[in-house]
Amino acid sequence: MKKKLILRFFTIVNVMVITAWSLSVGVLLSFKTSPLYEDVWAQLGLSKVKASNSIKESFLNGYLQYYSARNFRNIATGNREGVTRDLLAYTKEYVQGEEFRNAYLEYRNNQKPKEPVLPQTPEAVRAKYIADTKAAIENLEKTLKAVNDAEMKKSLNESLEMFKQNLSDAEKNKSELLNLMIEGEKSGYEYKKQTYANDLAAWENTYPASPNGYIKQRLQEMLDATEGVDYNAQLVVKGDKKYFVNKAYENKSSNWKMAFRAGKEVTATARAFAQAWLKELK
Template identity: 40%
Template sequence: MITRLRLCIAGLILVIISLFLFSFTIQKMKEDFLKQLGLTQSAADHKIAGSLLSGSLDYYGVRKVLMNDRATVVKDLAAYAKQYAASDAFKKEYAALKESNKPAPPQKIDTPEEMRANMIKMAKEFVANSEEGLKKATPQTKALLEQMLEQAKKNLKDAEDPNNKTIKAWAQNYEMLKKMTQEGWERSMKEWEAAYPANHLLYIRVKLQNFLEATEGIDYDAQLYEKNNKKYFVKAEYERKSSRWKMAYRAGKDAVETARAFASQWISEIK
């Protein structure tokens, strides 16, 4: 039970930091904290960065963290996250993340003339391929290939017809399609700019707010019962809570409320 709770505490810590930052590369870490985890700095770099980037949690060495240190650990990691958020390294990573999520330019809509040219080109290629196939036809396949060639020539004739219904319909709707495509792209750009503001601290503020919402109203005194070696909440409504809420419950009040206080303070500083 104690080991499980320690793991939950560590899980909460990483979730907290992952909510603060989308990526985490440790340059300076307190030596005593790394010793508690039984990690070298390079191993900490790899494991914590990997956990945050992949969205998973790596619990190696967490059992060595003392129970009464959990609030201190949260404070130390959260303070480092805040410090790292102001670094050029984080700003560079944020810019890369923002760029990687930028909507692609709007897809070009073929003009009626381009559509006709493409249809004619494809029809001519189909005719040429059918003629080549007919030359190599066997008595068993000749009739079928002749039908295919006839259809290919009909398709070419239709494509070259100035009154082609498909092309006429395309011409009638071309401007509307082009406008809809452009407007859709502009909406995507606005959503992207809102999700990834120029000020990286505003991005962090949203993550902090998400954390506060996810850990609001936790009943730290909630009762559990055991069934088939697994613990469940006595109150059924708690079983429907999110995995993050449950993790915070298991981590305990000291760790969670310390993190919440830190998050609230940081939010108030971000303008």
């Protein structure tokens, strides 16, 4: 299975909340109407339509879009932990619901690899080979009638004789080439069967039967990606972009950099929430 989604993060706080937004698989979030969540969306600069469309489009395109960390930077320092916790609480509540479960199972099923088509029978391979050879002979005979160049006629006649011999051998079941084609059909199918078995095993590992298994994977990915972030790393401005003074940090993953931009306050809160949630899921 060639396609293993390498999920990125939806917002900076999504260093953790990816577990809900990424897994909703295009299902529009049924946002609560309580003042608590309305305040969260307002402070993050999100709207129901914008967030929902981003979730849907990110899955259709195979990666997650995310919003600028400036949304969190604009929130007063003392409020960032609270906003993060509220957003994570909503995330947890949503992914434990029936809507998310149904969406995940449908998405999982859509990612399942397809079984290989059964190989053609020897009789079918032989019939096609004979039909194709007859067609080639007919075309060569037509071409020969229109060709005047002696050298070209000679070359075409040699090809014509070869095809006629191939046809005769095939009709008498004496064609080595046809036997190779039949064996190739069998061996090709065996290879596809093995590939399918490997893809199926990878699919079952990537998309567990239980949504909780998938949630656990996303939580662990978040924790791995945000471990050891140097929040005191210095930046230098070059042109209209900022770069790490420590060049080694430029090779860090985009998720590590997003956690850095979100800041220790937000990321630490998200990590603690993720760790506690993981313990509940074990």
